Amino acid sequence: MDLVKHVRYFVAVTEERHFGRAAARLGLAQPSLSQRIQRLERELGVRLFDRTSRGVELTEGGRLLLAEARPLIAQADALLGVAARVRSGAAGVLRAAVPPELGAAVVAALVGGFRERSPGVRLALRELGAVVQLAELRAGTLDAGVLRHPVDVAGLGLGEVLCRPYGVVLPRPPDGGATDADGPGPDGGTGTPVRLDSLGGLDLVLFPQPSAPAQHAETLAVCRRHGFEPGSVIAGQDPEFVDGMVMSGTAVTFASRDRKLPPGTVWHPVEGEPLLEQVSAAWLRGRQDDPVVRLFAEVAKSVLIERGGMVPVMETAAARRTALPGPAYGYTV
Structure with a gap:
């Protein structure tokens, strides 16, 4: 029995003091309403009404239950209202x-941007690597994410893939080197373009392989295709460690142009832009009609373009005739 629905019938009869009028108000046949009240x-286990020739009167038990019935209906209505707001994307987490x-x-x-467009x-938000994001999306403990590609996208829905070039971070030459005064970082300036094959003999500081194995492998493959075979690949993610290795003069690292750099280092573009940071919003396939997930994907795309300096990868691929991806990882450069 749907208790809340039957309590609504009880309150309607109480307010109308007549089964016929209550049935008309509820859109029910009078015999059907009588049966539901009896149920x-x-x-x-309480008789609610005394039937009279003029209508019905509440019993003492009915009066006591009426005092609890109206708050129950109010709470049920509030619950349904919140559920409707969550379904519509107006509330929730x-x-x-x-x-x-x-x-x-x-x-x-x-x-x-998300708070402004959906204040309820x-x-x-958390910071998670690709492997953990994929596991949580598939487990249902994460609703949406921003993933770096290439990754295994089986079972996922994706927003448009966006990209921006990676450059290489090198120690500043003793004479200061040629820089663009408008470049990033507290040390200021962007160095002159370098070729990947000019970095031979240096170590490469790269994010730990287990955090994004496909991206790790693809980065090294691109380096080798362009003539850079690192002396060794050093796992590093803490900025202090990465910057320290670069400042030692024995290693390089790759970064987007807006990365904040310490004094003594310079960001250089790589000739031909062979290395691209590639990201997109992602969610478990089947959640594409969820309005909050759709909103997150829209805001993420807008912010990555406007604040992250990214462009749709299809534009870059078309301009450079880059082959687009195999099914396992989304795409390759």
Whole structure:
């Protein structure tokens, strides 16, 4: 028995003091309403009404139960209202994640943009690598994310893939070197373009392989195709460690142009832009009609373009005639 629905019938009869009028108000036949009230009385074990020739009167038990019935209906209506707001995307919590080193400006704009467009939904945002994001999306403990490609996208829905070039971070030459005064980082300036094959003999500081194995393998493959065979590949993710290795003069690392750099280092573009940071919003396939997930994907795309300096990868691929991807990883460069 639907208790709340039957309590609504009880309250309607109480307010109308007549089964016929209550039935008309509820859109029911009078015999059907009488049967439902009788069922409620059996369920509660309490006689609710005294029937008279003029209508019905509440029993003492009915009066006591009426005092609890109206708050119950109010709470049920409130519950249904919240559920409707959650379904429509106007309330609730969205559990989302972004990859490490996406950029402070991008993260701040993502949180602010989502809050502005859906103030009733709390964005529970975390920083997670690709492997953990994939596992949580498939387990249902994460609603949406921003993934770096290439990754295994089986079972996922994806937003448009966006990209921006990676450059190489090198120690500043003793004479200061040629830089663009408008470049990034507290040390200022962007160095002159370098070729990957000019980095031979240096070590490469790269994010740990287990955090994004496909991206790790693809990065090394691109380096080798362009003539850079690192002396060794050093796992590093803490900025202090990575910067220290670069400043030692024995290693290089790759980064997007907006990465904040310490004094003594310079960001250089790589000739031909062979290395691209490639990202997209992602969600478990089947959630594409969820309005909050759709909103997150829209805000993420807008912020990555406006604050992250990214462009749709299809535009880059078309301009450079880059082959697009195999099914396992989404795409390759």
